[in-house]
Amino acid sequence: MAGALNAALRDAMAADDRVIVYGEDVGPLGGVFRVTDGLQAEFGEDRIWDSPLAESGIIGTAVGMAMYGMRPVVEMQFDAFSYPAFEQMVSHVAKMRNRTKGRVTLPMVVRIPCAGAIGGVEHHSDSSEAYWASTPGLTVVMPSNPADAYSMLREAIESDDPVVFMEPKSRYWSKAPLALPVTTAPMDRAEVVREGTDVTLIGYGPTVRTALEAAEAAAAEGLSIEVVDLRSLSPFDDETVSASVRKTSRAAVIHEAAQFGGYGAEVAARVTERNFHHLAAPVLRIAGFDIPFPSPKLEEYHLPTADRVLAALDTWEWDA
Amino acid sequence: MSLNVEHASVRTLPSEKPLRLLDNAGHAVTGSATGGFGLPDTQTLLELYRKMVVARRFDVQVTALTKQGRLATYPSAYGQEACEIGAVAALTAEDWLFPTYRDSIALLTRGIEPADILQSFRGDWHNGYDQHAHRTAAQATPLATQALHAVGLSHAARLRHDPIVALTFLGDGATSEGDAHEAFNFAAVWQTPTVFVVQNNQFAISVPLERQTRAATLADKAVGYGMPGYHVDGNDIAAMYAVTSAAVERARSGGGPTLIEGVTYRIEAHTNSDDPTRYRAARDVEHWKRRDPIERLEKFLVSEGVLTESMRTEITDAAEALAARTRDVMTIEAELDPLELFDHVYGRERAALLEQRASLEAEIAAGAFASHEGAAR
Numbered sequence: 225m226a227g228a229l230n231a232a233l234r235d236a237m238a239a240d241d242r243v244i245v246y247g248e249d250v251g252p253l254g255g256v257f258r259v260t261d262g263l264q265a266e267f268g269e270d271r272i273w274d275s276p277l278a279e280s281g282i283i284g285t286a287v288g289m290a291m292y293g294m295r296p297v298v299e300m301q302f303d304a305f306s307y308p309a310f311e312q313m314v315s316h317v318a319k320m321r322n323r324t325k326g327r328v329t330l331p332m333v334v335r336i337p338c339a340g341a342i343g344g345v346e347h348h349s350d351s352s353e354a355y356w357a358s359t360p361g362l363t364v365v366m367p368s369n370p371a372d373a374y375s376m377l378r379e380a381i382e383s384d385d386p387v388v389f390m391e392p393k394s395r396y397w398s399k400a401p402l403a404l405p406v407t408t409a410p411m412d413r414a415e416v417v418r419e420g421t422d423v424t425l426i427g428y429g430p431t432v433r434t435a436l437e438a439a440e441a442a443a444a445e446g447l448s449i450e451v452v453d454l455r456s457l458s459p460f461d462d463e464t465v466s467a468s469v470r471k472t473s474r475a476a477v478i479h480e481a482a483q484f485g486g487y488g489a490e491v492a493a494r495v496t497e498r499n500f501h502h503l504a505a506p507v508l509r510i511a512g513f514d515i516p517f518p519s520p521k522l523e524e525y526h527l528p529t530a531d532r533v534l535a536a537l538d539t540w541e542w543d544a
Numbered sequence: 545m546s547l548n549v550e551h552a553s554v555r556t557l558p559s560e561k562p563l564r565l566l567d568n569a570g571h572a573v574t575g576s577a578t579g580g581f582g583l584p585d586t587q588t589l590l591e592l593y594r595k596m597v598v599a600r601r602f603d604v605q606v607t608a609l610t611k612q613g614r615l616a617t618y619p620s621a622y623g624q625e626a627c628e629i630g631a632v633a634a635l636t637a638e639d640w641l642f643p644t645y646r647d648s649i650a651l652l653t654r655g656i657e658p659a660d661i662l663q664s665f666r667g668d669w670h671n672g673y674d675q676h677a678h679r680t681a682a683q684a685t686p687l688a689t690q691a692l693h694a695v696g697l698s699h700a701a702r703l704r705h706d707p708i709v710a711l712t713f714l715g716d717g718a719t720s721e722g723d724a725h726e727a728f729n730f731a732a733v734w735q736t737p738t739v740f741v742v743q744n745n746q747f748a749i750s751v752p753l754e755r756q757t758r759a760a761t762l763a764d765k766a767v768g769y770g771m772p773g774y775h776v777d778g779n780d781i782a783a784m785y786a787v788t789s790a791a792v793e794r795a796r797s798g799g800g801p802t803l804i805e806g807v808t809y810r811i812e813a814h815t816n817s818d819d820p821t822r823y824r825a826a827r828d829v830e831h832w833k834r835r836d837p838i839e840r841l842e843k844f845l846v847s848e849g850v851l852t853e854s855m856r857t858e859i860t861d862a863a864e865a866l867a868a869r870t871r872d873v874m875t876i877e878a879e880l881d882p883l884e885l886f887d888h889v890y891g892r893e894r895a896a897l898l899e900q901r902a903s904l905e906a907e908i909a910a911g912a913f914a915s916h917e918g919a920a921r
Contacts, residue, residue, distance in 0.1 A: 244703070270703055276733050281692055281726030288696020288710070291681070294703075308722070315686045316693070323670035324682050326888040361889055384891040412892075459894050 226396040228370040229259045229335075231404050232377035233297065237267050240295065243381060245272040247282055247299030257302060257337060257396050273290040279305055282488050283334065287320065289385075292402060297333040297381060303390075304347035306336055310355070317386045318361030319522040330386045333377070338366070339430045339480045341394035341527055343520040349393075350517055351481030353428075356388045357457040357490070364457040365411050366390040368432035368501075370400040370454060390457075392429035414461035420450030423537060424468040424475040426491055429452040431478040437530035442537070447467040457487060462498060464493075470497045476508035476536060483511035505540040547688065558763035558775040562807050565782040568835050570843025579774070581786040586850045592633060592781050592801040593845055594859050596625040596838050599649035601863035605870050606648070610816045614874045616667040619646040623779075623811035624743055626837035628713075629653050630784025631741045631804070634792045635711055641680045643692040644687075644714035646743075650713065654680050658866070659873040661662070668878050683766025691727035691740060698734040698795070709795045711739040711788070717748025719762055728803065732769040737795035739788060740803045743778060745810040750823035766803035778835040782844075882908065 237243045245260060251274040252259030264272045275282050279300060287297040300306040306313070313334070320330050340349030357364045363385050367373040373391070380387040409415050417432060418439050427435040432453045444468035452468050454461065469475045477491040488509035495507050510528045518526050562686035563579040566572060572583055580615025586590075603622050610618040621628055628650045632641060643650050651661045656673045663685065671682040681697075684690035691712045698710035718724055719742055742762050746753055759765060766773025772794075774787045784806055809832035811849045813820045820829075847853035886901040907913070 276726075276729055278726040280723055280727065281695075284692025284723060284726065285696030285699065285730055286687060288693035288698070289700040289921060290696075292697045292700035294700045294702075310615075310691060311686055312692070316684075319670075320682070321891065322888045324675055324888075325669060325671070325884075326891075328682070329891060363890070405713065434810045459896060462895065504838050518711075 225367075225370045225373045225398050225509060225527075226257055226259050228390065228402060228404075229377055230261055230263070232374045232381075233260060234266065235405055236297070236378055236381045237263065237271060240381075241271075242295045243271075243297060244289065244292060244294050245297045245299075246275045247500075248277050248301050249274060250299055252293075255299065257393070259335070259396075259489040260299070260393075278310040279307075280312050283309040283317060286332050287312065287316050287330060290332040290472075295331045295381060297335060300334060302344070303336055303338040303350040303352045303495060306334075306352060311320045313356070313362070313388075314359050318359045319384070322361060329384050330385045333383075333387045333389050334378045335389045335391060336394075337393045338390040339392045339394060340517060340523050341430060341480075342394070343523070345520060348515075349523065351479065351512070353390055353457055353479075354481060354485070354487045357487055362386060362458060363412075364388045364390065365455060366379040366392060366429040367455065368392065368395060368427070368429050368453050370398060371402055372407050372408050373452075374402065374404060374406050376411040376455065378405070379411045382400050385490050390429060394430045395433070409455070412456045412459050412461065414454045414456065414462065414464040416450060417453045418449070420448040420472065422448045422472055422474065424450045424452055424465070424472045424474060425533065426452045426454060426465060426477040426495075428457060428479065430480060431528060434528055434530055434533065435478055435540045438533035441530055442534060447537075451522055454491075460490070460494060462494060465495060466498050469495055470502045472538075473502055473504040474540065475503070476510060476533065478510045479526055479532060480512050482514045483509050484514045486511055508536050508539070510536045555793065557767060558761055558773045558805070559816045560760065560775070562777040562785050563773050563787060564777040564780050565786060566780050566840055568685055568840055570840050570847060572844070578783075579787075581783065581790065583782055586845070586848055588785070589782060589841060590845060590850055590855075592629060593838070593841050593851065594786060594862070595629045595633065595653055596781065596841070597859050598863045598866055599625050599629060599652055600838060601867050602652055602658065602870060603649055605867040606665075607812060607816070609874050610665075610872065615662060615665045617815045617817065618648075618662075618665050619815045620810075621646050621649050621814035623832065624745055625649065625835070626781035626784050626841075627741070627778040627806040627808050630781040631711060631713070631739075631788045631806070633785055634788035635709065637679065638708055639679060639792070640694065640697055640699075640708065640710040642690040642710060643680065643683050644684050644690065644713050644715065644718070645683050646715065647683065647713050651678075651680060651683075654678050656680065658870040659727045662870075662874065663878075666874070666878075668880060671909050687920055688714055688721035688723035688727065689885050691718075692723055692730065695727050695731045695734070695736050695738050696802075698738045699734050700729075702737055707796050709737045709739060709792050711792070712742060714740060714742050715748060716742065716744040716746065716756055716762060717751065718742075719765065720756055728765065728769045728771070728801075731801035732771045735798070735800035737798075739791045739795055740800040740801065741788065742803065742805045744805050744807050746808075747810055747814070747824070749814045749818065752818075752823075761805055763803060763805035769803075771801045771803060773803040776806050778808030779835050779840065781837055781841055808837075882913070
């Protein structure tokens with residue numbers, strides 16, 4: 225996936241000289257996850273460069289650059305490092321189009337490597353998606369596989385609206401044969417990545433794999449699980465999700481972030497509001513515990529697993 | 545307009561006494577207090593005087609309209625005319641301005657219409673003017689955030705080889721914010737064509753400067769970032785104009801950013817909802833009223849024989865005409881379209897917003913909002 229993102233950046237920069245890339249360590253190092261590897265050598269320091277170590281500065285200057293017609297793609301390096309930029313994101317990036325009645329638009333992409341399961345120490349494994357998704361004006365997407373990573377990043381860069389592009393770190397090393405450039409579904413659409421008839425499991429980013437694992441295990445026990453990869457957190461693709469839920473009549477959402485006030489609450493509420501009479505059971509949430517993200521040696525206890533998903537499904541009254 | 549600049553050195557500490565080209569009695573200053581800057585020519589000064597008189601009248605008028613309930617709020621810049629106008633007048637129409645909520649008279653100086661300037665304070669929409677047409681960003685309310693936008697925009701212009709400078713205003717309180725630091729540092733590291741003008745009006749709402757910083761001057765902060773800093777008498781428009789012009793030209797020619805501190809005073813309250821008698825003494829306000837930027841320049845222009853009685857009348861008439869126009873536009877309630885609430889959130893249509901828009905439209909059609917009857921389109 226890191227390679228697919230690298231290719232997407234390279235192709236976008238080659239296609240449009242307004243696309244610029246900066247952030248911490250994105251230059252000669254190629255980013256701590258090597259997503260920007262080789263780009264500075266290819267495009268030069270006027271197109272991609274290392275910024276001072278200051279996240280609010282990165283986002284705030286990107287606002288000014290986008291105002292001048294550039295298409296900045298900036299990196300936050302790690303999820304929890306984006307918090308110093310919260311004000312710029314919420315007060316300006318999200319609101320600029322609105323406060324100026326559409327006269328000033330911000331075609332910028334904020335790349336945020338996100339979530340855990342890589343053995344990261346404190347502040348390197350957060351799931352911050354709910355903060356961004358609950359902010360009107362932002363578009364928030366999270367690919368789960370290399371093909372989507374390429375296609376969605378190209379689309380995000382071409383978007384005239386600011387996009388928070390979240391990259392699940394645990395999927396950086398996932399591999400898939402790809403003939404580039406690849407175009408998958410539009411980035412605001414969810415996708416059914418596994419067909420099933422009994423349960424809809426809704427995941428995004430890292431938990432799509434968890435959902436697929438659970439579906440695989442359940443199939444052995446004769447339970448047919450459909451898996452929906454949300455891909456876009458904001459906007460939410462009600463149509464695809466509701467169609468699946470109406471088919472299966474049961475739904476559960478999986479995410480790594482804490483459950484309380486988390487993104488899963490929005491999913492459960494939307495699914496229920498729109499499909500209550502089609503539901504045979506309450507919508508479940510399988511999430512991380514309501515605790516700060518734990519240390520590396522303890523994270524396996526915190527992260528939702530396929531077993532936890534299956535255990536949660538067992539809490540439903542299946543005869544009903 | 546002409547200016548005379550000798551030099552500026554990055555390693556020099558800003559002067560402890562503010563740079564001044566005209567003293568409080570309106571006499572030209574000579575010697576070290578000028579920092580090597582020369583007095584702008586009298587025609588330039590006359591033009592700056594006109595702009596200050598018109599802006600003062602506008603500010604007084606808007607404050608009065610606020611007291612009459614025509615505006616939800618208005619942060620006055622009374623007393624800060626030299627800072628605001630001296631700095632903005634140094635820009636060309638191609639340059640960009642990144643203002644804060646207190647900089648309405650700077651917007652006026654940029655040629656923006658009163659109704660458009662006041663749209664946000666009246667409560668009609670967050671911002672009312674065309675940012676691109678006036679090369680003036682939306683007024684920022686969160687402190688120091690706009691300084692980073694100025695750095696980014698001017699850096700982008702430089703990457704494009706466009707000779708454009710971005711000037712941004714900050715208050716003394718804003719220099720305590722993290723974004724001020726990040727903006728100063730990014731600008732210095734990237735050597736962007738940015739001019740930071742700190743209007744030190746002594747108070748951040750009620751908190752005085754000594755509770756804000758231990759630095760001897762706010763201009764001192766520039767030294768740590770590796771850019772020139774100037775400590776200027778912000779009630780001397782000749783000095784503000786000369787120093788800002790030099791900084792703008794230096795930025796335009798690739799010399800990087802500059803930090804200018806204009807020492808001034810906020811004569812009015814923070815906004816109409818503030819009570820300044822709780823935190824400052826009347827004698828301090830009187831002291832600063834005696835250092836009025838307009839009177840100072842007026843004394844000089846009269847003593848030079850540049851400002852005649854007929855000219856003064858003509859300028860006063862122009863100011864009164866603008867005030868009348870401002871009164872007129874503020875008595876007309878703007879036609880607001882509540883459905884426009886949904887129009888400028890995203891460029892791409894969103895199903896959820898279309899649904900919410902339709903539901904509001906139905907509510908309006910059903911007469912749920914009597915005041916907006918007929919507003920649905």
